[in-house]
Every structure is written in structure tokens, then in C-alpha cells.
Amino acid sequence: xxxxxxxxxxxxxxxxxxxxxxxxxxxxxxxxxxNYGQRAQREIEYAVKTAERLNMPYKVLDISSxxxxxxxxxxxxxxxxxxxxxxxxxxIVPFRNxxxxxxxxxxxxxxxxxxxxxGAHIEDGSxxxxxxxxxxxxxxxxxxxxxxxxxTIEAPFGDIPKSEILRRGYExxxxxxxxxxxxLNGPKHCGVCESCRNRRMAFREAGLADPTEYEE
Amino acid sequence: xxxxxxxxxxxxxxxxxxxxxxxxxxxxxxxxxxNYGQRAQREIEYAVKTAERLNMPYKVLDISSxxxxxxxxxxxxxxxxxxxxxxxxxxIVPFRNxxxxxxxxxxxxxxxxxxxxxGAHIEDGSxxxxxxxxxxxxxxxxxxxxxxxxxTIEAPFGDIPKSEILRRGYExxxxxxxxxxxxLNGPKHCGVCESCRNRRMAFREAGLADPTEYEE
Numbered sequence: 001x002x003x004x005x006x007x008x009x010x011x012x013x014x015x016x017x018x019x020x021x022x023x024x025x026x027x028x029x030x031x032x033x034x035n036y037g038q039r040a041q042r043e044i045e046y047a048v049k050t051a052e053r054l055n056m057p058y059k060v061l062d063i064s065s066x067x068x069x070x071x072x073x074x075x076x077x078x079x080x081x082x083x084x085x086x087x088x089x090x091x092i093v094p095f096r097n098x099x100x101x102x103x104x105x106x107x108x109x110x111x112x113x114x115x116x117x118x119g120a121h122i123e124d125g126s127x128x129x130x131x132x133x134x135x136x137x138x139x140x141x142x143x144x145x146x147x148x149x150x151x152t153i154e155a156p157f158g159d160i161p162k163s164e165i166l167r168r169g170y171e172x173x174x175x176x177x178x179x180x181x182x183x184l185n186g187p188k189h190c191g192v193c194e195s196c197r198n199r200r201m202a203f204r205e206a207g208l209a210d211p212t213e214y215e216e
Numbered sequence: 217x218x219x220x221x222x223x224x225x226x227x228x229x230x231x232x233x234x235x236x237x238x239x240x241x242x243x244x245x246x247x248x249x250x251n252y253g254q255r256a257q258r259e260i261e262y263a264v265k266t267a268e269r270l271n272m273p274y275k276v277l278d279i280s281s282x283x284x285x286x287x288x289x290x291x292x293x294x295x296x297x298x299x300x301x302x303x304x305x306x307x308i309v310p311f312r313n314x315x316x317x318x319x320x321x322x323x324x325x326x327x328x329x330x331x332x333x334x335g336a337h338i339e340d341g342s343x344x345x346x347x348x349x350x351x352x353x354x355x356x357x358x359x360x361x362x363x364x365x366x367x368t369i370e371a372p373f374g375d376i377p378k379s380e381i382l383r384r385g386y387e388x389x390x391x392x393x394x395x396x397x398x399x400l401n402g403p404k405h406c407g408v409c410e411s412c413r414n415r416r417m418a419f420r421e422a423g424l425a426d427p428t429e430y431e432e
Contacts, residue, residue, distance in 0.1 A: 062281040066319070069275070073326045094325035095318060098362045102311060102318040106282070109310035110289045130362040138358035145354050146314045146346040 002026035011046035014119035017169035031058035037067030097130035163205035177211040218242035227262035230335035233385035247274035253283030313346035379421035393427040
């Protein structure tokens, strides 16, 4: 078995590609999947399916009590808020990735893993502060101090756009029809929320067929 | 109303004193209380009582799914493990305070608070890496980068011993009989676990009467 690592898996195309990549790189990857009370509960099912398909041990952690903090703050959690079709503040789930990373650090420490992989990429970083390299490297420093262990936090796709992630994923055989991007929880991708738009555009930019069924 | 802040409240003497202190300082303090699956569920009741006594808004967040990570790792969570009477690795809940702080950061961002207070002190810091100033200041840096807000993480008792916290608490009128330190969950403090020993010793060092009922 390769080196043990943690993959933060959301069920979206970026983190799903990451899971395939980690497997291909020979890591003994353990997936951590979060139910933080997101509207798109469907993404959790997709994440679980990915872990199972890859025969990767995984944990689904229920931290849905965070809904209490995020209600009225972000439409990704609060069903009373409208989901925007282009970036705006209501799409930010404050410090969500900080919470995910902190739990991943605890998990890594508990099972003797050192590397934590997450799917941040350069385009997310331009809008979401907790996807930026300067953030996760600062977080890594605090994780080392807070555990006394040589934890690293790595975003292997941190410097490339989403379209390039998709290209790599195609080479790795990622079945993108089995990933979920939509911020809503309909039977199909809505096709118009910010996340669906980014998904569509990335397939287009990559010059790849988009296997997604969209409502619109 | 004073400046809004977050107090991480565990129900123990340190964080309870912190809550009284924040109130006395005139902050509009919001308490956050965690159920992380700890054996000492009783501490949660004490924390809630403190918040209610102080008329402080509070949230009890259920993140007890973390038990899955900590089973076999720490006796503070795993009832199958023996609770040590002096410091050893099994008393460390890896990166627990990192998780608490990350959620507190999300809460602060959501309600427009900037300061997060937690009850780390100098003696804990000598054993628990996530109680050290260098840790929480590094965490603060990551919190600022991850939110884009001027969050601060402060441990007002970070440089003093527990006995001194108790002295300050007595001046503030903290009813220490309504705080919980024991790592177990018996009807009374066990009196022999590491945390009970520290509690007893701190009262002794402070020259204060200890109102706690101990089993032994």
C-alpha cells in the first residue's frame, strides 16, 4: 500500500478527479465527506458512490448542525434564499473549507496520515477566499503547530483552471456523469446556478463532451 | 450593547470564567458550545447553564459524528479506553481546538463578530499543542485569509496559570460549583482523572475553598 492520505470529497468534479488522481498516484487514500447541511444533499450520494467505485475507505461526517450558523447567510444552506447565477456574497459559506480542513487534520492525525488533499483550484480562488493557496498554506502552518505533526495540505489542482482538471480527469477515466455540481437538489442539474454555469463552461473550454443532464 | 464577540464555552472553570469576564468587559458575547461526542456530556449541561445564567445567547452544535475519528485515539471520547490520571497521549483529542476555532470563525463571520475568545491557558499549553499561543495565532492568520475579515483569536488567560484564573473568577462571582472538569461523566467529579487533579490543585494553589464534590 502507498502512503496514507486524506482526500476531501464533495461529489463535485474537482474533488472526484482528485480522488481518482490520488488512487492513480498510488496513495492509500481515505475520503472524508461532509454533510454540513447543504441544500445539495445529492452531492453526498455522489461522493459516496465515487468512494465506493474506487474502493476507497470513507467517512460521511454529519456536521449539519452548522445550518444554524449559515441560515440567512448563504443560499447554499438556507433554502429560503435565492441561489445566484453569478458570483455574489450569498454563495460564500463562511470558512466552510476551514472547517473541512480542520476535521481532515484531526482525521489525518488519528489514522497517521500526513497529506491532506483538497480540490481547490485557481478559478475558485479568485472568488472564494478559503480556496486560495495563501489561505491553505497558512492553515497548514496552524495544523502543524496544533498537532505537532508534519501535516501538509495540498491542492494538486490549485494552479490550474477547472477545464484543465476535467482534461486530466478524462485521462484518468473519471465518469463525470457521476458527479454533482448544482447548488440545488433537483433531479437534474439546474443548469443556471453559478456552479452549473462553471461546470458547463469548463467542459466547453476543455473541448470535452459534457455528459451532464441539465434542466435548462 | 458592546462589541459582539464569540466565546467558546466548554462548561469547565476556564471557559466559564472567560464567559463571566467577557460579560464584565461589556462585550455582547455569543457562546458556542460543542457536543463532539465527549464522554463528559455533563459538561455541555453546565455550559448551557452558564450561558443561561449570564443571559448570553448560545448555540449547542452537535458535531458528535467526530466520535468516528476519535474512537481508539482518545479516552475523552472512547469509553473503551482508560482515562489517565496524569498527562499522556490518550488525553489529547487531536486538533479538537482547531475544529472548535474553525467553527467559531464561521460563526463570527456569520454574525459580524470579530473577536473569538477561548480559554486556553499556559499550563494546558505545556501539554496540549492546540492550546499554545503560537498555534492559535497561526490559526488566526489563516482565519483572516480564509474569510477576508479582521478576525482575532484571543486567549485572555493565555499567559496565566489555572489558579490565577480561579482567583479572577472569584472576583467576578463565578459559581465554580456549577462548572465541570471531569473527563468522566459520573454524578460527581471523579477526583482522580488528570482534569480533576488539575482542578483540585488549582484551587489549592489559589488558596481558595474548592466547592467541588469529588468521588475520591
